[in-house]
Amino acid sequence: MSDGVVFIDGEYVKPEEAKMSIFDTGFVWGDSVYDVTSAWKRYIFMLDEHLERFQQSIEGFRLTSPYSHDEMRKICAECVERAGVDNAYIKVQLTRGVISAQSRDPRLGDPQFVAYAMPYMWIWGEEKCRDGVNLFVSHVERVSSDAIDQRFKNYNRADLVQARFEAYDHGCDDALLCGPDGNLTEGPGYNVLMVRDGKVMTPKSNVLEGVTRRSVRELCELENIPYAECKISRDELNEADEIFCSTTAGGVMPVTQLDSKPIGNGHKGILTSRIQALYWSKRAEGWHGTKVEDVLNG
Amino acid sequence: MSDGVVFIDGEYVKPEEAKMSIFDTGFVWGDSVYDVTSAWKRYIFMLDEHLERFQQSIEGFRLTSPYSHDEMRKICAECVERAGVDNAYIKVQLTRGVISAQSRDPRLGDPQFVAYAMPYMWIWGEEKCRDGVNLFVSHVERVSSDAIDQRFKNYNRADLVQARFEAYDHGCDDALLCGPDGNLTEGPGYNVLMVRDGKVMTPKSNVLEGVTRRSVRELCELENIPYAECKISRDELNEADEIFCSTTAGGVMPVTQLDSKPIGNGHKGILTSRIQALYWSKRAEGWHGTKVEDVLNG
Numbered sequence: 001m002s003d004g005v006v007f008i009d010g011e012y013v014k015p016e017e018a019k020m021s022i023f024d025t026g027f028v029w030g031d032s033v034y035d036v037t038s039a040w041k042r043y044i045f046m047l048d049e050h051l052e053r054f055q056q057s058i059e060g061f062r063l064t065s066p067y068s069h070d071e072m073r074k075i076c077a078e079c080v081e082r083a084g085v086d087n088a089y090i091k092v093q094l095t096r097g098v099i100s101a102q103s104r105d106p107r108l109g110d111p112q113f114v115a116y117a118m119p120y121m122w123i124w125g126e127e128k129c130r131d132g133v134n135l136f137v138s139h140v141e142r143v144s145s146d147a148i149d150q151r152f153k154n155y156n157r158a159d160l161v162q163a164r165f166e167a168y169d170h171g172c173d174d175a176l177l178c179g180p181d182g183n184l185t186e187g188p189g190y191n192v193l194m195v196r197d198g199k200v201m202t203p204k205s206n207v208l209e210g211v212t213r214r215s216v217r218e219l220c221e222l223e224n225i226p227y228a229e230c231k232i233s234r235d236e237l238n239e240a241d242e243i244f245c246s247t248t249a250g251g252v253m254p255v256t257q258l259d260s261k262p263i264g265n266g267h268k269g270i271l272t273s274r275i276q277a278l279y280w281s282k283r284a285e286g287w288h289g290t291k292v293e294d295v296l297n298g
Numbered sequence: 299m300s301d302g303v304v305f306i307d308g309e310y311v312k313p314e315e316a317k318m319s320i321f322d323t324g325f326v327w328g329d330s331v332y333d334v335t336s337a338w339k340r341y342i343f344m345l346d347e348h349l350e351r352f353q354q355s356i357e358g359f360r361l362t363s364p365y366s367h368d369e370m371r372k373i374c375a376e377c378v379e380r381a382g383v384d385n386a387y388i389k390v391q392l393t394r395g396v397i398s399a400q401s402r403d404p405r406l407g408d409p410q411f412v413a414y415a416m417p418y419m420w421i422w423g424e425e426k427c428r429d430g431v432n433l434f435v436s437h438v439e440r441v442s443s444d445a446i447d448q449r450f451k452n453y454n455r456a457d458l459v460q461a462r463f464e465a466y467d468h469g470c471d472d473a474l475l476c477g478p479d480g481n482l483t484e485g486p487g488y489n490v491l492m493v494r495d496g497k498v499m500t501p502k503s504n505v506l507e508g509v510t511r512r513s514v515r516e517l518c519e520l521e522n523i524p525y526a527e528c529k530i531s532r533d534e535l536n537e538a539d540e541i542f543c544s545t546t547a548g549g550v551m552p553v554t555q556l557d558s559k560p561i562g563n564g565h566k567g568i569l570t571s572r573i574q575a576l577y578w579s580k581r582a583e584g585w586h587g588t589k590v591e592d593v594l595n596g
Contacts, residue, residue: 004399008320015399019317020325022306022391022412027318027325029455034326061456062463089399093320096459101302101313101387101416102423104486106459107466114320118399125400143446144478146439147457156454157327158359159445161394161404165360168405180442180478188402 004118005082007075012082015116025109026095030156033057034093036248037211038120039080043289044090045248046211047073053153053211054092060152063094063111072115077295079117087120089249123189123249124173130276132256132268135187135243136172137234138163142185145206150185153208160188171260176237179206184232190247192255194232194240195271204229212246215288219278225271242269244276251283252276302416303380305373310380313414323407324393328454331355332391334546335509336418337378341587342388343546344509345371351451351509352390358450361392361409370413375593377415385418387547421487421547422471428574430554430566433485433541434470435532436461440483443504448483451506458486469558474535477504482530488545490553492530492538493569502527510544513586517576523569540567542574549581550574 006018026032035054038045051069058065067075072092080088096109122129140163148156163175176192179185184203186192191210193202200220202213220227237243243255243263252275254268263269268276283289304316324330333352336343349367356363365373370390378386394407420427438461446454461473474490477483482501484490489508491500498518500511518525535541541553541561550573552566561567566574581587 006320015321016319018320020320021314022304022316022318023313025459028332028453029459030328030453031456031459032325062460102419104421104462104472105466106462121400123402141442141444143441143454144439146478147441147445148454148460154456155326155328156441156446156456158329158452158454161323161327161329162360162446164402164404168403174402180444 003083003085004116005079006114006116007079008114012078015118018114018116020095020112021098023098023101024095024112025097025099025106026112029096029106030154031061031106032093032095033061033063033152033154034091035153037090038248039086039088039090039117039292040120040283040289041286042080042086042292043286044076044080044292044295045283046215046288047076047290049211049214051092057152057154058094060149061154063096065094065113066111067113073295075115076117077292079115080292081296083117085117085119088117089119089121090117091115121249123247124253128173129250129253132254133173134257134260135255136167136170136175136259137237138166138175138177140166140177142177142179142206144180150206150208157188164188178234182234184234184237187245189249190245190253192243192245194237195242195269196240198271199226199228200271201228201230201232203232210246212248212251215279216246216252216275219275223274223278242272244269244272252279301381301383302414303377304412304414305377306412310376313416316412316414318393318410319396321396321399322393322410323395323397323404324410327394327404328452329359329404330391330393331359331361331450331452332389333451335388336546337384337386337388337415337590338418338581338587339584340378340384340590341584342374342378342590342593343581344513344586345374345588347509347512349390355450355452356392358447359452361394363392363411364409365411371593373413374415375590377413378590379594381415383415383417386415387417387419388415389413419547421545422551426471427548427551430552431471432555432558433553434465434468434473434557435535436464436473436475438464438475440475440477440504442478448504448506455486462486476532480532482532482535485543487547488543488551490541490543492535493540493567494538496569497524497526498569499526499528499530501530508544510546510549513577514544514550514573517573521572521576540570542567542570550577
């Protein structure tokens with residue numbers, strides 16, 4: 001376990017000391033939600049937006065947080081401060097908690113809040129996140145939002161893990177999954193966007209409504225690039241001029257191959273490059289950022 | 299936390315001491331499988347069958363167990379022995395383990411095996427498991443086996459929890475869920491069976507292939523009761539003469555109301571009663587049982 005600081009049971013501890021009961025129903029029933037943001041040069045990105053989405057996930061799962069929005073803000077900043085890193089991966093999570101062994105009633109849970117800050121991590125390593133990956137369109141179906149509403153960020157991710165295994169089997173870096181209707185959804189931890197005829201398109205439903213994706217939308221508006229959330233079929237994806245993904249742990253990430261076949265000329269796309277460069281230059285300036293110090297002193 | 303004994307990290311500990319890393323991907327990716335059996339009068343029910351199904355779940359999730367079948371048998375028996383209970387709820391689980399914070403590669407996991415024995419628990423309390431419950435047919439869809447193969451017993455159960463909440467909202471005891479094709483699947487932790495014109499029927503696909511259900515099938519064969527695994531629509535369920543459920547934590551359990559409307563005359567059905575009585579009388583005789591002492595001395 002690398003460096004970092006975890007807030008658990010009301011205390012700040014080292015990652016290796018951060019333990020939960022094996023009986024927490026957040027684990028045994030998949031009854032937990034989470035959210036992830038990052039600090040870049042000590043600016044926490046869209047902190048309020050991430051905590052607001054976290055609150056939506058909490059309510060969507062009919063959980064109740066023991067901490068207020070403001071308290072969670074402070075805990076996140078304190079984790080970054082104590083971790084002593086400028087660029088951090090920041091997570092908040094809420095589990096249902098332990099329920100008496102003789103009951104199966106989720107209303108009796110005692111929700112447990114955990115937060116932590118670790119050194120910033122790149123989902124595919126820094127180089128691949130910057131230069132591009134080879135994604136496999138998996139045969140594993142994404143869990144339907146009719147079963148588990150994917151707008152609520154949660155740990156029921158066994159489909160995503162098996163899709164990743166399948167991608168590795170095929171010599172690819174990671175996976176994209178289609179939903180029950182056969183249309184494109186998302187990958188394990190990231191949204192996917194495609195460019196066709198100068199227009200950016202991304203799946204509308206059965207996906208997490210990514211905060212990083214929201215920032216891509218904003219950049220598109222700034223740059224007068226058409227942006228649409230819509231249905232995208234498997235065939236339409238194959239006809240993309242460019243493909244890229246978005247997530248906290250990597251930002252705007254080019255996809256250069258699909259099922260080991262080059263997309264366009266096989267290099268990072270022109271629009272992708274532009275959005276990626278803009279994203280990181282703005283992040284470096286503290287775009288949508290909340291300074292760690294300001295939260296701590298606020 | 300009630301009494302019991304947990305085997306974790308190679309040691310036998312009290313339930314309140316049984317803790318796992320919050321970074322175990324079995325938790326954060328739902329990347330874990332489990333199985334449950336029971337001891338009744340110190341006979342462990344279908345121990346080898348449960349461990350064989352556990353092995354299928356392990357392989358289905360591309361996990362590897364650090365313990366052999368024989369070692370797991372001994373650990374289960376040792377948990378029951380140390381818990382000092384004659385009637386026990388026995389669980390085995392395997393999680394992917396902790397993966398370095400800088401990687402997302404499930405192949406790098408270090409799988410963690412946990413087992414425990416607790417006093418036997420009745421999923422709806424003993425009285426309701428014996429006399430009957432009121433089940434709600436949920437609007438939450440069961441996660442499709444095309445996304446997460448439900449033959450592999452796993453902790454991705456957020457759909458089941460939300461279905462249970464919905465059942466409570468409607469004044470019912472628990473839920474039944476339909477799959478993506480609209481046909482009946484299972485409930486949160488149990489199979490469902492219906493009786494129509496003297497024939498027992500139960501959903502064939504998108505369900506856990508219950509070991510208790512397998513024993514119901516055996517009892518039906520012994521008693522010359524027709525038994526079939528087949529598609530069951532929502533409408534067919536409404537026309538049932540009797541409905542019952544099966545699971546380790548309750549055995550054969552009557553359903554007397556569906557959506558708060560009586561099934562048949564609203565009392566435990568005749569065939570249900572017969573199968574339930576047979577199940578428990580056989581369990582008391584050590585049917586398909588492995589004596590705890592025999593495993594420990596074997």
